[in-house]
Amino acid sequence: MDPIQIIFIVVALVVLAAAVMVVTTPNLVRAALWLVLALFGTAGAYVLLNAGFIAVAQVVIYIGAISILMIFAVMLTRRVMTDSGPQTHQTWWLPALLSAALFAGLVWMLSGWSGFEASMPAYSDANQVVELGVALVSPEGFLIPFEVASVLLSAALIGAIYVAWDRD
């Protein structure tokens, strides 16, 4: 067993365990904190894939901003300090069956693909950030999706402020 394989197994187990805790724990603030752990583990998975910029961007965007937003939303929308009632539907076995079937289906379908057991090609990430930057702003690259994404974020910003404004 390679040390890298051991690290990957540890990271994957941490993320999956944290994800299971997110969807099952009845205490919502705990669920938000388990989500933070899952997102951290995902950043670790990105580092294993040599995508350093994406890993750090994941920590900044998800853990620095989105998790705090989720925790605020949980804390601002509860009536009492303790949660009340069951947090999953009574027919929870049906979604469980459905997601297990989806997982099995995805794995079976992908294992029939020829490139399923591919190994990592060589890659040096010395110029990774420069290439990504050039790709994002060059007209032959991805300039238009970049601009559309910024318009989307502006629209989301304005929309969120307007929707959540206290108009009484």
Next chain:
Amino acid sequence: MDFLTNPVDAIREWLLGLMANMPAPWPDVIVNLLGVVVVASFGLGLVIILVWVERKVAARFQDRFGPNRVGPYGLFQTVADILKLFTKEDTTPDNADKPVYNLAPILSLFSVLLIWAVIPFSKDWLGTDLNVGVLYIVAVGSLGALAVLMAGWSSNNKFALLGAFRTVAQLVSYEVPLVISILIPVLLARSMGVHAIVDAQDTFFGMFFFMAPIAAVIFFISSIAEVGRTPFDLLEAESEIVAGFHIEYSGAKFAMIFAGEFLHAFTIAVLTATLFFGGWRGPGAEAYPILGWVYFMAKSLGVYLIVSWIRSTLPRIRIDHMLSFNWKYLTPLALATLIVTALLTKILEGQAVWYQSLVMFLSNVVLFLIANEIVKWRESKKPGRQVVGQPRPVARPPAEPAAEAEA
């Protein structure tokens, strides 16, 4: 002589020589782990000296001596403080969420120590050579906000929760000018790695402080707000919301939060010195790495002294003033500086360094003057103080001495 000029490399060679018989990856792994321990211990050990420096400096600004009884010049005062904090009772509030309550101070100290991994202490003396170092610093700095929220919520105390909300609002707001102003050295050095930013500050006039003074000042002010020191310490001052998010912490956990804050204050001094003043650069620093470390510590301590100076001098800022200062002044100014710097960097490509520095410095001065004019114009459009009602009666002597003389 070799050991004196470059102790880190000398010790490293000696350790690798000791472990030459071990199988292949282990000597490097062990030496790297020892390096991690050294950097973390350096940071934590520095807190002990920093608390003493802080108390002495604050005392001198207030025209008194400061601690001078425990040890020579009061040097062991911090040890006495730590002993006191560790022997205090370690209370946990009723109905608190125990795992989260215990994890919050650890996370708060952890997020500060992680920043020390990418700072270059001297030429080739650095933790790790990330080429996205600056973004890593921003990412790790935002973990502190999460720790504050965890601490405030798990204390099962409404005031702690309110204090935590306010703190997170301040921290998240001041991250915006921080990130924008940190992009300016990245722009000037053409790389996001911290070692590359230090390497690009070759000469004295090539220091990024001369090329982008507004960015340095905005970074400095936003970092002070991120740490939560005066004048931005509304959130944890004892006369305000009863010490804020760490009301329910006592003993060793409070010591961890306290140490994390002091270390964070020194870390922002280190970051300002590294990004804007050239870090370990100085005469003779390339040949003798130990001189580089001396310059680095001198510059960081100089900036830390300025942080202490500001703390001892300025009054606290009210929360609505603080937020309006951020969103209506710092963020637009940072964005404007970024745009102007990006334009000028492209236009002045290839000129001499002193010429670039001069033009960019002048452009920053012009931007600052324009920002001042805009602020003055905004203030003049506000309605002045209005007089409501009748003017008050004022006592006067009787009006007509001639009529009285006649009568």
Next chain:
Amino acid sequence: MIPLSWFLIFSAALFSIGLYGVLARKNAVAILMSMELMLNAININIVAFWRYTNPSDSAGQVFAVMVFAVTAAEVAVGLALVISLYRRRRTVVAEDINMLKW
């Protein structure tokens, strides 16, 4: 070395767990949290395919960055809606928000 199959199975498992959360949870904020898990699984998938097929082309990373932007926008608007709903109807249970049902 890690074969591609490990990453694909990992992201498929994370996606299924997220799907279970979206379908089984009652609280609207919990549903949004499970959606975050699904979007993260998708992102891992994209970056894994980028790394294993053509790492010198930046298109995979740009795709991942776009997914970050879309996720952030969606979470912001979703949470704003949840807070606005809580103000009007005093509940965040997804089943109780049924005024438009016929």
